[in-house]
Amino acid sequence: MVVFLSEQGTQAMPTVRVMTWNVCGDAQARADLAEQVITSEKPDIMLFQEARKTNPKLSNLYDTIKVHKDFAFLYCDEYEPKALPYGGTNYYPDTKGKCYYCFYRKTKLTKPTDMELVDYRKYLSPGGKDGNANLLTTRAPAYVELTEITSSHKVLLFTWHAPLSSVGGGVYNHQAHSFFNQVASIMVKGKVGIIAGDMNASKKQIANTYDDKFETAGKHLSHLLTNMTLKNAAWYDDIKSDVHYLFLADVDWK
Numbered sequence: 001m002v003v004f005l006s007e008q009g010t011q012a013m014p015t016v017r018v019m020t021w022n023v024c025g026d027a028q029a030r031a032d033l034a035e036q037v038i039t040s041e042k043p044d045i046m047l048f049q050e051a052r053k054t055n056p057k058l059s060n061l062y063d064t065i066k067v068h069k070d071f072a073f074l075y076c077d078e079y080e081p082k083a084l085p086y087g088g089t090n091y092y093p094d095t096k097g098k099c100y101y102c103f104y105r106k107t108k109l110t111k112p113t114d115m116e117l118v119d120y121r122k123y124l125s126p127g128g129k130d131g132n133a134n135l136l137t138t139r140a141p142a143y144v145e146l147t148e149i150t151s152s153h154k155v156l157l158f159t160w161h162a163p164l165s166s167v168g169g170g171v172y173n174h175q176a177h178s179f180f181n182q183v184a185s186i187m188v189k190g191k192v193g194i195i196a197g198d199m200n201a202s203k204k205q206i207a208n209t210y211d212d213k214f215e216t217a218g219k220h221l222s223h224l225l226t227n228m229t230l231k232n233a234a235w236y237d238d239i240k241s242d243v244h245y246l247f248l249a250d251v252d253w254k
Contacts, residue, residue, distance in 0.1 A: 015231075015252045016108065016194075016250070017232075018047070019041070019046045019248035020047045021049070021245070024242075025052070031063070045105070046071075046102070049161040049198045050078070051099045070107055071105055073102070076099065076115045076117060078099060079139055100161070111146055115143070118142070120183070135176055139162065139163045141195070153191070155193075156188050159196050159197045160197035160198070162180075163200070172200065172205045181213065188227055195210075196225075198244060201223070206223050206225070213227060214226060228253040
């Protein structure tokens with residue numbers, strides 16, 4: 001099923017079409033839908049959360065999309081254990097074996113950097129115990145800096161499988177989102193900033209946290225955010241009971 005949020009219209013240049021989806025593993029059916037969307041929607045950037053980690057180049061998703069020779073492939077583990085600045089190490093409980101995937105169109109974008117996790121340690125308050133230190137044990141966003149070829153603009157791209165709240169079994173983790181909002185705002189300064197992922201939050205929660213700095217759009221838990229403009233959004237639902245929708249939109253700037 002596909003639902004369009006806005007009518008197709010005249011678009012300013014440059015524009016990149018960005019897709020995000022939590023594929024919850026390596027099912028061939030989801031790889032097939034991604035393949036269909038490549039043809040029908042022509043995304044320039046495709047971001048996947050909870051993809052296969054152990055050997056990405058043996059995954060159904062990678063195997064299906066690799067036939068499109070104009071896409072380059074990046075990946076990054078959803079969690080890498082790092083020493084906490086105040087002692088101790090930990091894993092986010094369900095992160096082992098999961099991976100972020102990024103496919104980008106080589107005729108549209110170039111990659112001067114590797115894809116890696118945001119190092120939250122750089123953004124903690126110096127000296128003493130920081131209230132955000134426990135976020136180092138959660139899922140951090142991955143990021144990569146791309147360059148849009150026609151304009152030479154730097155595009156700082158984040159993808160995130162946001163951690164769940166540990167309070168009362170809720171989904172939305174307010175502390176994690178508030179901290180990432182601060183970090184992302186610092187990192188995207190002077191660049192085209194795009195956040196795309198399974199944000200584990202409602203549209204209202206995302207708007208309340210990010211709308212002062214980012215334009216937002218999404219369906220259920222899948223969201224796109226940018227410090228530019230979002231247009232021509234659409235979503236696909238391959239399993240009607242699933243909250244993880246495939247969501248995409250154009251990021252447009254002048």
